[in-house]
Amino acid sequence: MTEPADAHERLSKPRRRKEARPAEIVAAGISEFQEHGFHRANLNRIAKKAGISKGTIYLYFASKEALFLAAIETHVTSVMGESEDALTDVNGTTRDLLTKLLENMYARFVHGEAQALLRILLTEGDRMPGVISDYHAMTVQRGSTLLRKILMRGVDRGEVRPGPALETPHVIIAPAVYLAVHHIMFRGAQTLEFEPFFEAHIDTLFHGVLATR
Amino acid sequence: MTEPADAHERLSKPRRRKEARPAEIVAAGISEFQEHGFHRANLNRIAKKAGISKGTIYLYFASKEALFLAAIETHVTSVMGESEDALTDVNGTTRDLLTKLLENMYARFVHGEAQALLRILLTEGDRMPGVISDYHAMTVQRGSTLLRKILMRGVDRGEVRPGPALETPHVIIAPAVYLAVHHIMFRGAQTLEFEPFFEAHIDTLFHGVLATR
DNA sequence: CGCCTTACTGACCCCTAGGTCAGTTGCAAA
DNA sequence: TTTGCAACTGACCTAGGGGTCAGTAAGGCG
Numbered sequence: 265m266t267e268p269a270d271a272h273e274r275l276s277k278p279r280r281r282k283e284a285r286p287a288e289i290v291a292a293g294i295s296e297f298q299e300h301g302f303h304r305a306n307l308n309r310i311a312k313k314a315g316i317s318k319g320t321i322y323l324y325f326a327s328k329e330a331l332f333l334a335a336i337e338t339h340v341t342s343v344m345g346e347s348e349d350a351l352t353d354v355n356g357t358t359r360d361l362l363t364k365l366l367e368n369m370y371a372r373f374v375h376g377e378a379q380a381l382l383r384i385l386l387t388e389g390d391r392m393p394g395v396i397s398d399y400h401a402m403t404v405q406r407g408s409t410l411l412r413k414i415l416m417r418g419v420d421r422g423e424v425r426p427g428p429a430l431e432t433p434h435v436i437i438a439p440a441v442y443l444a445v446h447h448i449m450f451r452g453a454q455t456l457e458f459e460p461f462f463e464a465h466i467d468t469l470f471h472g473v474l475a476t477r
Numbered sequence: 478m479t480e481p482a483d484a485h486e487r488l489s490k491p492r493r494r495k496e497a498r499p500a501e502i503v504a505a506g507i508s509e510f511q512e513h514g515f516h517r518a519n520l521n522r523i524a525k526k527a528g529i530s531k532g533t534i535y536l537y538f539a540s541k542e543a544l545f546l547a548a549i550e551t552h553v554t555s556v557m558g559e560s561e562d563a564l565t566d567v568n569g570t571t572r573d574l575l576t577k578l579l580e581n582m583y584a585r586f587v588h589g590e591a592q593a594l595l596r597i598l599l600t601e602g603d604r605m606p607g608v609i610s611d612y613h614a615m616t617v618q619r620g621s622t623l624l625r626k627i628l629m630r631g632v633d634r635g636e637v638r639p640g641p642a643l644e645t646p647h648v649i650i651a652p653a654v655y656l657a658v659h660h661i662m663f664r665g666a667q668t669l670e671f672e673p674f675f676e677a678h679i680d681t682l683f684h685g686v687l688a689t690r
Numbered sequence: 691c692g693c694c695t696t697a698c699t700g701a702c703c704c705c706t707a708g709g710t711c712a713g714t715t716g717c718a719a720a
Numbered sequence: 721t722t723t724g725c726a727a728c729t730g731a732c733c734t735a736g737g738g739g740t741c742a743g744t745a746a747g748g749c750g
Contacts, residue, residue: 358687425685442648445599450617494697532699706738708736709733710731
């Protein structure tokens with residue numbers, strides 16, 4: 265009578281799909297870990313989400329921690345890789361480039377999945393130094409290098425004033441991270457609108473707060 | 478023979494001190510929660526730190542959560558109250574005022590206890606909306622108001638360029654929070670020196686990155 | 691010094707959730 | 721169809737730690 269076979273998993277009887285399992289478990293894990301963090305994440309729930317039993321998880325992962333590492337790693341690479349080529353075109357003014365870069369940053373940290381990832385790593389990062397240093401390399405280090413490149417180019421073109429920011433380009437994207445942190449901490453409780461914040465960031469970044477003599 | 482009575486608690490035999498207990502337990506709790514967060518904090522360890530047994534904690538606090546709330550509340554008010562009057566003197570240029578304010582911020586977020594507090598609230602904040610909104614009022618809201626006042630005054634004096642940052646002064650202190658977050662995430666693993674970062678922040682904040690025509 | 695109140699103790703209870711494994715079943719080859 | 725194997729199940733085991741409570745002793749009072 266009923267044939268729910270098309271839907272991914274319903275109450276259909278167990279199928280044996282060795283190849284598909286790990287990815288499905290990791291996907292379920294990502295969702296669970298995002299929602300609850302490591303400690304409060306529950307393997308039975310993960311199993312249910314993946315449409316399997318708890319035991320099956322242990323056929324593919326040695327422990328909760330191992331699953332967690334796999335999930336984070338998958339998620340990091342996916343999130344990082346997703347909007348990669350947004351700035352391969354090095355045309356336009358430095359102003360345009362920076363604006364585009366920041367829009368990208370905000371999109372990921374405020375609306376996107378990078379926020380959940382940030383939350384997890386902030387919450388649970390000390391248990392996995394390996395992931396943390398990967399994350400550092402993939403985001404902070406890489407971002408800094410890219411930013412420095414843009415700024416250098418700007419200096420060459422006479423658009424950017426040479427200064428200490430060239431050495432510590434973190435400062436430039438800091439407000440985006442701040443907004444993400446604000447969202448994580450205050451959730452719906454205290455809003456901080458994206459638009460005006462972004463405006464203020466861009467404006468201050470380009471011109472500073474001081475009046476030009 | 479031995480009389481270690483002067484040291485706070487050694488292996489001296491149990492004393493009955495109804496008044497002093499709660500504060501001692503809260504102090505031990507703060508230290509434990511800072512170090513391990515809520516879930517990994519251990520009541521036996523807290524008891525040991527406070528020089529009492531676990532049962533005694535339950536004479537004064539109904540549950541682990543109740544102790545946690547008390548500890549956080551105590552800590553928030555103490556940390557917030559500590560450096561309050563750093564800017565009651567409204568003399569000097571806007572530049573000086575902002576520099577002083579930011580030095581203060583960095584001192585608390587990078588070297589001080591505000592960092593640990595930030596970590597806890599970031600990690601465990603969703604379990605206590607009351608504390609979170611107190612924290613918001615005491616830090617974000619108050620800081621914004623103060624900053625806006627300084628900027629307004631600067632505009633009046635012709636030192637500050639009017640702009641969107643007046644509406645969203647968060648942007649101005651964002652890098653300090655960023656640095657704190659960086660420290661929390663990467664601990665000793667990846668260093669980010671305070672001095673150059675602070676320099677770059679101040680410089681960019683005042684003058685922006687763009688070359689002045 | 692005896693007695694009573696109560697701060698305090700710590701062995702114990704028990705629930706939660708990570709981890710295990712004997713048994714079940716899909717599936718493909720014989 | 722039978723047989724073998726490996727994917728899969730879920731009841732069970734166990735550790736850790738929050739929470740309890742019968743017992744202990746400090747110390748004030750008569």
